[in-house]
Amino acid sequence: MEVVSKLRKLHVDVHVVMTDNATEFINPLTFRSISNNPVTVGMFENPQNWDIRHISLAQKADFIVVAPATANIIGKVAAGIADDMLSTTIMASNAPVLFVPAMNFKMYENKIVQQNVSKLISLGYLFMEPLSGLMACGTTGKGRLPEPSDIIDYIINTFDKKQDFTGLKVLITAGPTKEAIDPVRYISNHSSGKMGYAIASAALKRGAEVKLISGPVNIEKPCGAIISNVNSGMEMYEEVMRQYKDCDILIMVAAVADYRCLSVSDKKIKKSQDNLTISLTKNPDIAAELGKVKEDRILVGFSAETDDLEKNAMEKLKSKNMDMIVANDISKEGAGFCSDTNIVKFIIKNGQIKSLPIMLKSQVADNILDEVIMMKKII
Numbered sequence: 001m002e003v004v005s006k007l008r009k010l011h012v013d014v015h016v017v018m019t020d021n022a023t024e025f026i027n028p029l030t031f032r033s034i035s036n037n038p039v040t041v042g043m044f045e046n047p048q049n050w051d052i053r054h055i056s057l058a059q060k061a062d063f064i065v066v067a068p069a070t071a072n073i074i075g076k077v078a079a080g081i082a083d084d085m086l087s088t089t090i091m092a093s094n095a096p097v098l099f100v101p102a103m104n105f106k107m108y109e110n111k112i113v114q115q116n117v118s119k120l121i122s123l124g125y126l127f128m129e130p131l132s133g134l135m136a137c138g139t140t141g142k143g144r145l146p147e148p149s150d151i152i153d154y155i156i157n158t159f160d161k162k163q164d165f166t167g168l169k170v171l172i173t174a175g176p177t178k179e180a181i182d183p184v185r186y187i188s189n190h191s192s193g194k195m196g197y198a199i200a201s202a203a204l205k206r207g208a209e210v211k212l213i214s215g216p217v218n219i220e221k222p223c224g225a226i227i228s229n230v231n232s233g234m235e236m237y238e239e240v241m242r243q244y245k246d247c248d249i250l251i252m253v254a255a256v257a258d259y260r261c262l263s264v265s266d267k268k269i270k271k272s273q274d275n276l277t278i279s280l281t282k283n284p285d286i287a288a289e290l291g292k293v294k295e296d297r298i299l300v301g302f303s304a305e306t307d308d309l310e311k312n313a314m315e316k317l318k319s320k321n322m323d324m325i326v327a328n329d330i331s332k333e334g335a336g337f338c339s340d341t342n343i344v345k346f347i348i349k350n351g352q353i354k355s356l357p358i359m360l361k362s363q364v365a366d367n368i369l370d371e372v373i374m375m376k377k378i379i
C-alpha cells in the first residue's frame, strides 16, 4: 500500500492488479482509493470500457512491480503459466518486471524457488533481495519485504536514464587473447567478452565516449564504441599504452594470457616427437603497468579467482595501484566466463568490500559504473 501511495505522490499513474489470494489480505477498494484507478482482480470481470484488460494493462505499463512477490507467482512466471490476471498481464507485457519477493525464509531458501529466481534473472527480470529479520510468521531469516522507500528508489534508478558519464572517456579491454604457438595453433582461454562489452554498452548509454580494445570474440559489437581489435597479449598491451592517456577511466576486463610462447614457430610444428615442450614467457601485466602511470585516472581491474577471493583481490588492488577490483568466483554457478549472469564482489581502494547477488552482466556493468562515477566525483 505504501509503495502505491508513494508512487502516486510522485505523480505516477498506478494500476493495481491483485490475485484472488491477495484479496484475502487487503480489500481491493483500499487500493482503488489509494491509486485512484480501478483495481483488477478477476480475468472475466465485466470491463468498464470494452477492452481485453490484461492486454490493455500489459501494453499500457511502462514498468511492472510485483510486491510482495509470492513463491507462487515467481514459480508461475518461471514456468510460463498464465492462469490469472497478474500472471497473464506479466506474460503479455514488454515492460521491465521487478519482483520483490517476500516469504518465509525457508520458502525463500527452497532450491526450487532459488532456481526460479535464477531462471527469471537470466531472462532479464529484475529482483530485489529480501531483507533479513523477524517475519510476520514469527520466524527470523531472509525473506522480509524491503522498505517501501527502497522499492521506490529501485524503480526510479531503473527508469532514470542516467547521462552521468557525459564528457568522460572510458577505455575498456574485453575478451581473451590468443598466444600463437605456430601459424595454426594458439593458447587461449574461455573469456567470451560479454562482461567487457556489457560495460561498454552501459557506459555508452550513460553518455560516455567509449574506446574498446577487444580480443577475438563472437558477440555483437556495442553500437557507438570505437573498437580496436587485437589478438595477442602483447598487442593488447601496446594498444592500451597507446590509448590510455586520452582517457579518464580505464576498465581492464580482458582475460589476457599471463604467458606467451618464448618463440613462435614460423612453420607448423610437425607431429614427430612423443613429447613436446613449449617454453613460455610472461606477458606484460597491463593493469600493473597502468597503475604506475595512471595519475588521477580511475583504474578498475577484474580478477577471476577460485579460492581466497577477497584476500587475493585485496593484495592485487594494493600491489597494482588500482581503484577497484571486480572479483568473480568462477567456480560458482552463474558466475564468470561465457554465462550471461555474474556473481561479483567489489574490492574498493577505501577497504570496502561489496558483494552483489547473481545478476545479468548488464546489471553488473551498471553497478560498476555507479561505483566509478562515485569515485570520479570524490577526486
Ligand SMILES: Cc1cc2nc3c(=O)[nH]c(=O)nc-3n(C[C@H](O)[C@H](O)[C@H](O)COP(=O)(O)O)c2cc1C
Pocket: 019, 020, 021, 022, 068, 069, 070, 071, 072, 073, 102, 103, 104, 107
Ligand atoms: C496467512 C498466510 C500468509 C502467507 N504469506 C505468504 C508470503 O508472505 N509469501 C508467500 O510466498 N506465500 C505466502 N503464503 C502462501 C500463499 O498465500 C500461497 O502460496 C498462494 O497460493 C499465493 O497466491 P498468489 O501468488 O496468487 O497471491 C501465505 C499464506 C497464508 C495463509
